[in-house]
Amino acid sequence: MAPPKPSLEMLRGLTDENVLRALMTHPRLTRAEIAAHTGISKPTISDSVQRLTAAGLLADTGERTAGRGRVGTYYALAPDTGTALVAAITPYGVRAEAVDAHGTVREQAHIPLGRSDGPERAAAALAGAAADLGSRTPGALRTAVVSAADPVDRTTGRLVQLPDAPFLVGELDPPALLAPHVRGTVLVDNDVNWAARAERDHGCAAGVDDFVYLHLGQGLGCAVVNDGQVRRGHHGLAGEIAHLYTVGPDDTAMHFTDVFAALGLRHPHSTAIDTDTLVARLTAAGEQARRLRTVLARAVTGVLAAAVSLTDPSMIVIGGEWGTQPAITATVAEHFARTPRPVPVTAAVLTSPALDGARTRAVEELRSLIVRAAGRRN
Amino acid sequence: MAPPKPSLEMLRGLTDENVLRALMTHPRLTRAEIAAHTGISKPTISDSVQRLTAAGLLADTGERTAGRGRVGTYYALAPDTGTALVAAITPYGVRAEAVDAHGTVREQAHIPLGRSDGPERAAAALAGAAADLGSRTPGALRTAVVSAADPVDRTTGRLVQLPDAPFLVGELDPPALLAPHVRGTVLVDNDVNWAARAERDHGCAAGVDDFVYLHLGQGLGCAVVNDGQVRRGHHGLAGEIAHLYTVGPDDTAMHFTDVFAALGLRHPHSTAIDTDTLVARLTAAGEQARRLRTVLARAVTGVLAAAVSLTDPSMIVIGGEWGTQPAITATVAEHFARTPRPVPVTAAVLTSPALDGARTRAVEELRSLIVRAAGRRN
DNA sequence: CGATTTAGGCAAGAGCCCTTACTAGACTGT
């Protein structure tokens, strides 16, 4: 609506941004190379490089060009530009990384957790990983992106317990836990949402603008991608499909999660699905396994039909411990093809999609942080 | 990702855009007033006004300032800047308007249609209205925005018939019909989506970023607003909820539209809902009306629960001929409040929301068309 | 009737980017 005010300062900032972004996608470049990449003239690039070097954002790497012609000087992002923390919390443990603005993983950490470990242990693991990575990386942890295997409140970044959904990780406040170790903002989202983003970036939904990612594991979740973005909804709880009405084993309308209760497929004293038993029963030979597959496929198809009605995806991606089982994917695809508005169904392909998705976002965040800092400094 | 290349041309374009936008929100301004509004200095504004006047985009209105000080010259958008066509097609007729870049409705047209009129009559009415308005308006119809009371294919702009959904307007290709009368692009969307946008702009969902608009009329529709935008999905069929599974009168899972068949509330030989009968039966006194309200509220609640699970709105707006009946809104709100994830339910407030929403978009479109034309010309 | 107020014009100045031309240094081929 309101266009920005034109000013020479803005032009200069744009030049600096071009230079910085060029050096984010390439590890080191001479001024002439930057000019060639950006299409900006050599003298202008020289000015910008001088400014950014003086501001401490760029540094002469000491390397020199070899080959014909005059010797060129290589520049790169300053080594103390800092890194971004990426962390994924699941009931099995915390995986964390420090990535730099090039997208390179500089350090990794893994702290396993057991089923009996409570939220306190998870919190300690997350804070510990952050402290560890912070100390092992030059520069600061300038931002953090966290994936959690539970619903996340969009405004606070805290994990929330929903009725009838298993609380896999438990009460946790990542922004508060990471605040001592991370200088900037902490972005938290659901593992399913991150997985969907990763599949869109470089997985089986590459470049697809509208699709639905259905996660079928211990918990039941779903990510809705619309117009190229994961849509989180007001509280960040979009895709929490535990009590979506679907078709139960006896044809009555039933909450999705209750289907598993009715089938005796939940862990005792929990609403988490017993995936091992489920897979075992599913892949067994015989009529009973076939009937289970049908019942599950009908229930899943009901959920997918709702997602299609409301969000009109061009494809469905199914992930999760038991969702990627060929027996499930095939039976669901078969049932779903018979609905009034069928859509292609595919199994997810990435091995650690949540961490991948979070990492991509962390790099973007770190980069724009650096660019913005340059804009303010000058 | 790739920042724009810095150039002086870009600065000039930005100045021109500032000037044009100032004169879009104000009918006429002196150069000094433009400078005050935009924060850009007077000499720069003078230059820009001169450029734009020479290009024919601005014109001296002939009016002069009165009051203390030197007499100022008022400038305004050139009178031949053109208008945008806004049209809404329903089974009852075509309503069309020509709006200018200020958002002022310059001309109106209304061509009524009867139930027996087929799609040919509707097509003729639309083309006729466009021709009429085009001839009555100075300058050309530079773009068109159309609302249709049927699902719309997002890529082609054509109306599409979905299984089990009533085809209220019928086979129609607005972009092709309007091409002879409109210079630029023709944007078509569903009336429900436009209504949702209007309620978000200046209705009961003012400024709300995430909500669901449920339309309950002859047809059943729904608009999903997420992150401040209506999300149309891949084909533009997001929100077509006719066969979402919900709870039927006998507790079995049933497509939403089939609930009305089971209740005998459809027009004969059609899947359209007989709204008159429905409202009559609904508002009658006695146990039977109460039971009907309950059955309908449960079915609607099922649909809303699905929308909440998948899109996490912060509120629900119910519109449509029978959806806005207080008896319905109240009963639905009551039932819905008892679900695991309740959300406030409100009745829609605008009287012609589809046309309102389309008009707002048409003005935006016309404005950016003018700004872009200025950028290319110079 | 002089003081005040206000729109607009003019001139000077600073800043940004570009083109052109040049320099320094290293490789290449005879």
Add this chain to the structure above:
DNA sequence: ACAGTCTAGTAAGGGCTCTTGCCTAAATCG
């Protein structure tokens, strides 16, 4: 060994845009 070639970086000059500051013309106010 040496002239020719090639390339990174610099210097100079010019064009353009925006801003500040000052001035003028014209109308109102006290």
